[in-house]
Amino acid sequence: MAKRIYIVDDDEPVRCSLLTLLTLRRDFDAECFASGDAFLDATPRLDPGIVLLDLRMPGLTGLEVLATLRREALPFLCVIVTGHGNIAVAVEAMKRGAIDFLEKPYDHMTLLETVERALDRLTRAGEDAARIAAAQKQIARLAPREVDVLCGLIAGKVNKVIAHDLAISPRTVEVYRAHMMTKLHVQSLPDALRIAFAAGLVH
Numbered sequence: 001m002a003k004r005i006y007i008v009d010d011d012e013p014v015r016c017s018l019l020t021l022l023t024l025r026r027d028f029d030a031e032c033f034a035s036g037d038a039f040l041d042a043t044p045r046l047d048p049g050i051v052l053l054d055l056r057m058p059g060l061t062g063l064e065v066l067a068t069l070r071r072e073a074l075p076f077l078c079v080i081v082t083g084h085g086n087i088a089v090a091v092e093a094m095k096r097g098a099i100d101f102l103e104k105p106y107d108h109m110t111l112l113e114t115v116e117r118a119l120d121r122l123t124r125a126g127e128d129a130a131r132i133a134a135a136q137k138q139i140a141r142l143a144p145r146e147v148d149v150l151c152g153l154i155a156g157k158v159n160k161v162i163a164h165d166l167a168i169s170p171r172t173v174e175v176y177r178a179h180m181m182t183k184l185h186v187q188s189l190p191d192a193l194r195i196a197f198a199a200g201l202v203h
Contacts, residue, residue: 002029003119004049008039008065009081010057014104018052018081021108022115036060040068048075048126050118053098055082055089063093070097077122079114081106135198138184146180149173150196153189 005028007018015032022030031046033039037059039051051069055062062080069076080101082090090101099121100114142150145166152162152173159177163170186192 003027004047005030005115006039006046006049006051006076007032008036008051008057008062009054010034011054014054014081018111021111025112028115036062036065040065043074043076046076048122049077050115050122051076051078052081052102052115053078055080055093063089063096066093066096066098075122075126077118077125079118131198132200135195136200138195139199139201141183142180143176146176146183147201149176150180150192151201153177154193154196154201 005022007015007022007030009015009018009032012034015034019030019032022028033042035057036053040060051065053062053065060068062078066078068074069078078093078098080090080093080098081104082101083104090098090103094101099118102111102114139147145168148166149162152165157165159170159173163173166173181187181189181192184192184195186195
């Protein structure tokens with residue numbers, strides 16, 4: 001699968017230079033946008049990817065694009081591409097969610113290495129999101145009382161204590177526990193706890 005990279009810069013020579021460099025890599029699929037507004041308008045049709053984002057552009061600034069991506073939880077990671085004298089702003093951008101920055105004029109190898117690191121991070125984020133979604137789907141199969149029993153087990157409580165807390169019998173706790181294990185398709189309590197933590201049942 002091609003690795004998606006989006007160049008968002010109002011400077012046409014910069015866009016052309018970046019596009020030429022990136023498309024030398026057969027596994028990179030790059031696309032250019034002349035403004036932050038144009039990029040955001042296109043996001044519904046775009047696959048997740050890395051954004052090489054200029055800070056100073058007509059219309060929306062790079063910081064405003066970052067704010068929109070974060071607010072709408074869109075699946076893009078941003079690398080700021082900034083000119084001399086904008087380092088303080090680039091640092092501010094990283095505080096707002098950018099993962100790295102490049103200073104113009106940039107070394108070509110440094111740019112490619114930065115993009116590769118960003119792509120690796122995006123891949124890990126996608127894998128984490130898939131794992132969380134799968135765990136949440138498993139937990140959603142449980143009845144409310146089975147979730148209560150699981151939470152008690154997470155807290156390190158024995159069946160008798162859980163039974164007392166829930167005003168049910170220890171035998172009923174055992175039944176709920178058995179049903180919970182079956183629905184989660186696990187053979188051991190540690191496996192059930194891993195799913196619970198992945199699903200965010202415990203913070």
